[in-house]
Amino acid sequence: MNDLVNLSENQSSSEPVNGRFYIKTFGCQMNVADSERMASLLAEQGLEPTEEAKDADVVIINGCTVREKAVHKALSTLGQLREIKNRKKKSPPIIGIGGCVGQLDKATLFKKAPGLDFVFGTDTIDNLPEIIHRVKNGEKHVVYADFDTSMDYSTETKVFGHKAQAFVNIMKGCDKYCTYCIVPYTRGKEKSRTIDEVVDDIARLVATGVREVTLLGQNVNSFGKGNSNQKNRQPMELHNVIGKVGPRAGEENFPQLLRAIDSDPRCEALRRIRFTSSHPLDFSDELIECYAPASQGGVSRLSPYLHLPVQSGSNQVLQKMGRHHKIEGYFAQMDRLREICPDVGLSTDLIVGFPTETEEDFQETLRLLDRVQFDNIYAFAYSPRPGTRAAKLPDDVSAKVKNERLNHLLKYQLEIAEKLYKTRVGKVMEILVEGEAKNQKMASTSSIVGRVWTGKTPCHRVVNFISDSPRSLVGQFVQVKITEATGLSLQGELITGDLQ
Template sequence: MDNQKNFYIQTFGCQMNEHDSETLAGMLTELGYTQIFDEKDAQLVILNTCSVRENADQRFFGTLGQLKKLKEKKPGFTVAVCGCMMQQQHIIDTLKAKYPWVDLVFGTHNIHEFPKLIDNVMNERRKLVEVWPDGGEIVEGLPVKRLYPFKSFVNIMYGCNNFCTYCIVPYTRGRERSRRPEDIVAEVKKLAEDGVKEITLLGQNVNSYGVSPHYGGYCYKEEENGVDFAGLLYLLNEIEGIERIHFMTSHPKDLSDRLIQAFVDCDKLCKKIHLPVQAGSTEILRRMNRKYTKEQYLELVKKLRAAVPDIAITTDLIVGFPGETEEDFQETLDLVRQVEYDSAFTFLYSIRKGTPAEKYEDQVPEEVKHDRFNRLVEQIHEIQGRKSRRYQDQIVKVLVEGLSQRNSETYAGHTDFGKTVNFNGTPDLVGKIVEIKVTEAKTFSLWGEVVRVIG
């Protein structure tokens, strides 16, 4: 084997990016490269970027700065950058002006061209910037090198049509395009044959799967017996070998009664939903262009719990959106108390260049944002701890994923409602579903003992 043909990928951001990195790794593996996990030994480093949070930008440029030193030391060392940040002109301008030594720049819409691009760069030692402004037809059948043999991401759609005023994604990932249901079913059947037990369906807004016909993406309204998102779940629930189905992310405005019914009918659909609310004040939600009110959101939660009483609900919250008053923030606290989230990702609002909210004049001072953030996190953790304790002494089903990140003698996995469980185990349990009796229910994780291996 040619020892020089190796690569290292660093991924910033969301699951969508993680899955894109698996595709990049799959393509490089087909080209004869080996994946390694230390950039210092790599001949090719790929940084797959995210532009959702300000600190992701900063981390990216910081990492790029470090790579320059390696480039100066190692002849032939190649650096490629891709992902959402590359879809923004000011980033391309910065790269050209300050990081001209970067070998390859490509975007989110031409990932399928990566083998050709990297071949040009490697064999002709050319520097290339190749970013498409928007997505074309969906390209099926790209190779994927999955991180785990027993669980997998499955993209069901790309892009977003929602234009929340704080978010850059519609500008970097383009308009919604859905894959055809038969392509998704075929992929999941193949995954099941390969031993995958758990799938996570990915899309910026899975609830509007198949709604928009943009760019020739699948549109269920244009087909006889068309399949909407709930319909897709029913189809996937039938696939033998698949034992757990998750999805993310759901926009509340598009959450249908059919989807709620699918939670009742589909035994493999995990009883957990990530339903980003972002804020509790209807006025702030309006300024965010979220298209639902606090009351409508609470009504959805009520419907979900009426259908599936123990469903785990998680969310995203932004603190300090422009114009947020203390009263608005109190609405957020009130909503959090009413919903009683199982967990929540909380973010301090930061300006994303190129979004409508960048121009809002009533930005909230940093110290006010931080104060609200701390109070919100305290409230969430108090509820999270209380909800977690209901699992004390219960038996939970866990898909064992491997050694715990914190302790090399402890194994870890996830329940079907998304909780991390740690326990003493053995390597042969990895990839299996086991029953665990919870001996200690902490706020962020459960600890327990294996009582039965299901398989």
């Protein structure tokens, strides 16, 4: 049970709170989106953001449990915050932790992190203002980390500040239970918003200036499971070369959602729809067809980019991971997608050193990279997560071998990406500008006196370019001619854009 009770009348959570807040985010895009929601909620309460934890009155860690290293990072950040708290004895900051770490470890975190004031979970973010009021009113060790066990999921996206990009949660939880993964235990069972609610939400965001949405969920391809189809939508059965696939015919599904957003007149000004993340089992033929050109029945705003985690190139490892498909099925999906959308940008997740992975299994993963030609990979050395089925297997690949394989894999991919990226040199691409590049070195060797900006192509490649505009380009769509390529990014010359 939550140990938070209702606020008394004179402790309303809508009372303005003075001060500044700082949020440190670890983990995936779901956590990034959740942090944005936290920031909006705190700003609505009257708190202002600050760039540094030492200046904040409320500090929140949004932690990730997907790998051991991520958990350690969150805990060591709490250790640093304790030092800040000790130094600021007169006005110590309130410190809390949320995300998957809060959801999983709950009150045990107070022992691990003295100085911590509150813990909340992935389903209780909206209670944050209430929790902070409780702590400010003297309550100690507040925990609010129960799962919302109802199967309905309804929310409204909160974007912090004026932005051209927004993350939109469309479903949450995961029913896949891959043997190594802690997510089903930290995010709960799959549940989805309705198509109508998501489309209304996006239409509202578009009216505020949002031009790119990323639809988020642990497994967005199984969106709609359990939501019966509205009367105005025909039942639609999904198919998949692998065999099993997502929601049943009478339920809403992800391709229907994409088409509903694309055809809604209120979303006319929306330029790009992205989504993440997916599982090959639910990646349907009908979704692949959404990538076709609009003239051939595709979804016109869907970005030609797909992140489809595969985890390993070896069937014996995939089986031990509980992925429920073979590598040949994944290849068939990628081939079909490339046939329909030849310029699609692809990325994936990979784990090396999973229990029993042999050198030959690892070589199969390298062959997978050759075969698919990903633009980018997110690769990690396996670490057991307590409570998962894989944690019961002997962790029999040594740390040394895991690291060697990881380094080899990353180097191998870099060479593939560099070759792929070089084929883009000379092309003109549309970039949505995300911000100033951290590395401004490019400006020192250019004849243009200006700042280096960074953004992404529709196929999700990073492009850096220089502009002499004194104004911010963030949120603008510009045309850039690609002049150079490395395995990590492209460089280009600004041609034209929405520059205002």
